[in-house]
Amino acid sequence: MRWSKTFIPTMKENPSDAEIPSHQLMLRAGLIRQLMAGAYTYLPLGWRSVRKAEAIVRDEMERAGAIELFMPALQPIDLFEKTGRKAAFGKVLINFQVQRGDRLVHLALGPTHEEVVTDLMGRHLNSYRQLPICVFQIQTKFRNEERPRFGVLRTSEFLMKDAYSFGTSLEQLNEVYDRMYHAYCRIFTRCGLKYLPVEAESGPIGGDASHEFMVPANNGEDRIVHCPKCSYAANLERADTGRKPASIALAPNAAALETVSTPNATSIEQVSRMLKCAPAQMIKTLIYLADGRAMAVLIRGDHEANEAKVRRALKAGTLQLADEKTIRQVTDAPVGFAGPVGIKCPILADHDVPAIVNAVTGANQADAHFTGVNAGRDYKLETTYDLRMAQAGDPCPKCQGTLELVHGIEVGHVFKLGTKYSVALGAEYLDEKEQRHPLIMGCYGIGVNRIVASLAETCFDEDGLIWPLAIAPYEVLIIPLNVTDPETMVVAEKYYAELQAAGIDVLMDDRDARAGFKFKDADLIGIPLRVVIGGKGLKEGQVELRWRWDQTASKAPVDSAIATVKQMLADRKAEEIAKVPA
């Protein structure tokens, strides 16, 4: 492609409403333009990258045995009502009524396609002989994000690869799951992304039922912990800590239990300020309803409870924070003054709680707290549990290492669904004994445009983007410095034609502009291999070759430069492919 014939609106300055690198660079390099909050046009350059990512995803999905199909973005709302997800999605589900003849049709724009695919496959998969099967599509998804943000990272409309597997057994499910997991590793490696597969909250099946693929990035909205010593990585909702149950013994320096007046101080922050004690000295007492029964959960004041862990520790089906009435019943006090001493419900404590000597807690009466609260004397515990969010510095649950906290961008998610949708939509098959069973499903998603955005977010320098060869909109950029010089243009045109003939994606900057101007644009859009043809070099019979990520350029004789370029590209591709897990 010739620069003058395509559309690459680069910008020298950062638009004021872009704050993070990917957003700024994608705008400046002319990859995207915003239409409204959460909706972006992909300009020619950006779209080329998206399509390259898409091609890799498609290639690897097919390699892993998944079959491509294409489902409508428009979906009847009834399907979401049957699975209960109209309510579950709430306002996030874009849905509306349209007039059709004399009636109204209620439609949704698919936020994902579990309903549609389960409905489809349920109608046509009748026998265990047809299973397992895995289908996928690459489609635009719609979600009415409460708050779109981070440029192109979180939008209301986005390109997603979603795959769905159907099988007769957990073994079949696990087999596809592992294959998809492996395909994801190959995809993200081929795309040149540094990624981390992390354990994610797994829902109904439990165990190893869900992994997210994260790209570590400062601006990622997800927080994950990982252990640099072993491979353990998990998102914050899921992450276990390697802490052990605490010994529950009265400390020798335990002070006496005292009641102090704390009028209107109901939060950890207010009490710590009023009593001049550190939040870590306090015990947060959260009253939950676990399957309807009140339960006090004790967490150190500066920590954050993890409800999933609480639910698992209690083996409870449902868990929710208790209502005001329940809190009054078990504490005899208004909300904000709960404490373990004398509370009228069972107590569950985090590992770190008994270690607090002379803790501050609510006194279970209005406007009062206790000081000098000590485990084993003022409240009784049998043992302790891992009930809080993991944080940096916690011991690793798998080895002797120490957990680190990093932010990440979720680019992929694999999930063992089980029978939730097949049961709701009556998608069943007949087994060898002519018995009916719901299909056992898995779902596997990749944010295709997030792959591109993640690269923009993580691969750049002060001059602009630095694309990996596999995702770069063009592999080679030819820059004839002086387009009015016939000698330069003869060489440039020859290179351009030869590279195109060799099937290489080549862009030629044929604009009549100054050298510095073209170099700045070249750096900004980040094409991996730059070929500069200028008067100086030509006098010596040479052109200049430079990788975007290299500081220095190399020279090549005019006649053999194209062969060198082809060789450099081939070597680099081989290098990138060598990293892909077999």
Place this chain on the structure above:
RNA sequence: CGGGGCGUAGCUCAGCUUGGCUAGAGCGUCUGGUUUGGGACCAGAAGGUCGCAGGUUCAAAUCCUGUCGCCCCGACCA
């Protein structure tokens, strides 16, 4: 949905506190000339519903009310 910020030329912003002349600058665009290996220089030109609506006033980019949009923090995110 709570909190904060912003809306003036294609982009970045000044002007607003304390209302008053023809609403400015840099970059970009166009024309002519000089330049030509890291965002050139000179001369000239075009480009504005000051987000929108209403109000106050002799007079509103500026003050008031409402409204829309965008960004950020939080809540939310199968």
